[in-house]
Amino acid sequence: MIREHPLFQLALARMREFYREPEAVFWVFGFPIVLAFALGLAFRNTGPGKLQVGVAAGPGDSALVAVLDSSPRLIATVLDSATARTRLRTGRIALLVVPGDPLVYRYDTTRTESGLARLQVDEVVQRARGRKDVAAVRDDRVVAPGSRYIDFLIPGLLGMNLLGSGIWGVGFSVVQARQKKLLKRYMATPMKRSDYLLSFILSRLVFLIVEIGFLVGFGWLMFGVAVRGSLATLGGVAILGAFAFAGLGLLVASRARTIEGVSGLMNLVMLPMWILSGTFFSYSRFPDAMIPFVKALPLTALNDALRAVMIDGAALATLGAPLAIVIAWGAVSFVIALRIFRWR
Amino acid sequence: MASGECFGLLGPNGAGKTTTIEILEGLTPQDSGDVEILGTPWHEGAAGRALRERLGIQLQETQLADKLTVEETLAVFRSFYREAHTVNEVLALVELEEKRRARVATLSGGQKQRLAVACALVSKPELLFLDEPTTGLDPHSRRQLWEIIRSFRAAGGTVLLTTHYMEEAERLCNRVAIMDHGKVIALGTPRELIASLGAEHVVEFALIDGTPDDVTDALRGLGGVTAVRPGAGVLSLTVTELHRTLPALLTLLQRRDLELSSLTTHHATLDDVFVALTGRQLRDT
Numbered sequence: 001m002i003r004e005h006p007l008f009q010l011a012l013a014r015m016r017e018f019y020r021e022p023e024a025v026f027w028v029f030g031f032p033i034v035l036a037f038a039l040g041l042a043f044r045n046t047g048p049g050k051l052q053v054g055v056a057a058g059p060g061d062s063a064l065v066a067v068l069d070s071s072p073r074l075i076a077t078v079l080d081s082a083t084a085r086t087r088l089r090t091g092r093i094a095l096l097v098v099p100g101d102p103l104v105y106r107y108d109t110t111r112t113e114s115g116l117a118r119l120q121v122d123e124v125v126q127r128a129r130g131r132k133d134v135a136a137v138r139d140d141r142v143v144a145p146g147s148r149y150i151d152f153l154i155p156g157l158l159g160m161n162l163l164g165s166g167i168w169g170v171g172f173s174v175v176q177a178r179q180k181k182l183l184k185r186y187m188a189t190p191m192k193r194s195d196y197l198l199s200f201i202l203s204r205l206v207f208l209i210v211e212i213g214f215l216v217g218f219g220w221l222m223f224g225v226a227v228r229g230s231l232a233t234l235g236g237v238a239i240l241g242a243f244a245f246a247g248l249g250l251l252v253a254s255r256a257r258t259i260e261g262v263s264g265l266m267n268l269v270m271l272p273m274w275i276l277s278g279t280f281f282s283y284s285r286f287p288d289a290m291i292p293f294v295k296a297l298p299l300t301a302l303n304d305a306l307r308a309v310m311i312d313g314a315a316l317a318t319l320g321a322p323l324a325i326v327i328a329w330g331a332v333s334f335v336i337a338l339r340i341f342r343w344r
Numbered sequence: 345m346a347s348g349e350c351f352g353l354l355g356p357n358g359a360g361k362t363t364t365i366e367i368l369e370g371l372t373p374q375d376s377g378d379v380e381i382l383g384t385p386w387h388e389g390a391a392g393r394a395l396r397e398r399l400g401i402q403l404q405e406t407q408l409a410d411k412l413t414v415e416e417t418l419a420v421f422r423s424f425y426r427e428a429h430t431v432n433e434v435l436a437l438v439e440l441e442e443k444r445r446a447r448v449a450t451l452s453g454g455q456k457q458r459l460a461v462a463c464a465l466v467s468k469p470e471l472l473f474l475d476e477p478t479t480g481l482d483p484h485s486r487r488q489l490w491e492i493i494r495s496f497r498a499a500g501g502t503v504l505l506t507t508h509y510m511e512e513a514e515r516l517c518n519r520v521a522i523m524d525h526g527k528v529i530a531l532g533t534p535r536e537l538i539a540s541l542g543a544e545h546v547v548e549f550a551l552i553d554g555t556p557d558d559v560t561d562a563l564r565g566l567g568g569v570t571a572v573r574p575g576a577g578v579l580s581l582t583v584t585e586l587h588r589t590l591p592a593l594l595t596l597l598q599r600r601d602l603e604l605s606s607l608t609t610h611h612a613t614l615d616d617v618f619v620a621l622t623g624r625q626l627r628d629t
């Protein structure tokens with residue numbers, strides 16, 4: 001019986017059309033994983049690296065190199081003044097030590113690395129000349145779970161994926177059906193308009209489960225990215241996000257008659273969110289004046305909520321504010337889309 | 345239209361056939377006038393959907409989803425109707441059983457058209473709308489579609505179809521309306537329309553050295569000629585009795601030392617009706 005329901009049949013047709021299109025499958029499922037893999041490798045936390053420092057050629061240079069090299073965190077090289085200048089400028093060395101009395105440290109004060117090198121070099125040099133530590137200290141090294149870049153990235157990619165598949169998945173199908181006059185043909189049957197629109201939501205729901213499974217599963221297997229909150233909460237947040245973006249997709253596709261026309265609109269809608277919504281880096285880097293605007297975007301709100309669940313283990317009840325933004329976007333776009341939708 | 349009849353809308357490209365049929369289908373709002381289908385005008389909402397349950401519609405421009413198979417496409421369409429043929433039944437009606445698992449993209453033009461008609465038939469319609477169902481098909485596929493339409497009518501169905509092909513209308517339709525520039529310019533049974541020409545035969549011929557002006561008048565004087573129409577290099581005569589007029593024509597040409605480059609005759613068709621009414625050829629080809 002349910003198999004014969006138009007909503008079921010339309011959703012089934014939608015899914016078949018999707019998975020029979022290999023390009024679409026790659027962009028929705030493959031691409032985020034490729035991104036996660038590449039970025040996860042490039043920005044893996046390997047602990048503090050060694051700092052390259054230069055020693056200007058001159059009397060006493062080799063003794064100084066020996067002292068500096070004794071530190072496990074420094075690699076020192078003797079350089080003539082011309083080479084030293086270019087290496088310092090291009091960042092190949094963090095700091096140049098010029099032997100003599102007084103010893104001169106030459107470095108760029110705006111570079112974090114150079115600041116570190118200044119502290120490290122000075123400590124080794126002073127100790128070699130006999131300075132004693134006066135306070136007893138002990139290092140307690142911790143690696144906080146969820147503090148790595150990949151932990152930040154995976155929820156962001158999930159949000160971006162929900163945005164992309166919602167807007168592309170819904171937008172292209174609707175406009176293609178309209179362009180090929182299939183929509184008009186459906187209007188010549190007793191099909192209910194609501195069934196047509198709901199079929200997009202339903203098929204998104206099914207794909208959503210696969211999308212989450214893929215990305216979260218990959219993060220967990222490959223990089224040990226854990227979901228600290230409950231999976232049910234994560235699913236709930238993702239469903240709300242998927243609904244909101246399906247609504248936005250319907251809105252974007254509500255009038256356009258051609259694929260070219262709708263592609264432009266989709267980019268117009270998605271580009272700002274790709275840049276601003278904190279998928280790849282925290283949006284707190286934007287000027288304070290922009291933050292309220294950035295926070296009002298649905299992807300920002302969704303990313304915040306996903307991160308809260310995955311990294312901080314937040315419960316659904318504490319996510320009221322970002323989820324309200326997500327729901328509002330979805331509901332408003334859906335209602336507008338319904339009113340202005342071009343059915344022929 | 346009467347129930348049980350096959351009504352044809354004929355006309356050249358841009359005559360307004362699609363516009364007319366889509367107004368009747370309730371897909372395009374009319375600028376003026378009233379539309380009544382199966383006894384009721386079009387309504388929004390549930391009443392409109394109830395009316396659609398009883399119609400079968402094939403649109404001229406629709407391209408069905410490429411990625412779905414034949415049976416999947418039919419399953420989608422049948423799900424819209426409360427009472428419908430099963431996929432198997434409708435596949436048998438249009439003889440597409442062996443293509444049931446083929447993707448729509450891989451079907452030939454004729455098979456696609458039959459699938460489009462199958463989507464229209466799946467609702468067990470009382471009234472079937474077909475917009476140029478055979479345009480662009482080869483003679484064999486065209487005949488297959490004619491058969492489908494015939495058996496639909498034999499089961500009591502009513503059909504409204506549009507076409508460019510006069511021959512098709514003559515064979516399938518009880519009544520035809522010939523359209524041009526959005527207006528019906530002739531309406532009747534194909535026989536009546538042809539009879540309105542006043543003659544049954546058409547003679548077309550061309551002369552090697554072109555046609556001298558005064559020949560046209562001489563031709564009008566021949567016995568049995570009801571009309572003379574000079575076309576582009578070709579002269580066309582409508583004649584009542586071919587066996588009398590033809591020898592007279594040949595003698596006339598011989599006497600005036602004019603040599604024929606071509607000569608054809610045929611029974612008058614709806615094509616000739618259209619030419620007589622508009623002075624233009626129906627088919628652009």
Ligand SMILES: Nc1ncnc2c1ncn2[C@@H]1O[C@H](COP(=O)(O)OP(=O)(O)OP(=O)(O)O)[C@@H](O)[C@H]1O
Nearest residue numbers: 355356357358359360361362363364404525526527
């Ligand atoms: N009654 C009318 N009055 C004014 N314009 C009309 C009328 N009917 C049709 N038109 C216009 O004529 C154009 C062509 O009409 P339509 O598509 O219905 O032609 P058609 O006969 O189906 O042609 P084709 O054989 O190419 O499919 C359209 O732009 C339509 O708006």
Ligand SMILES: [Mg+2]
Nearest residue numbers: 361362363404
């Ligand atoms: Mg047409």
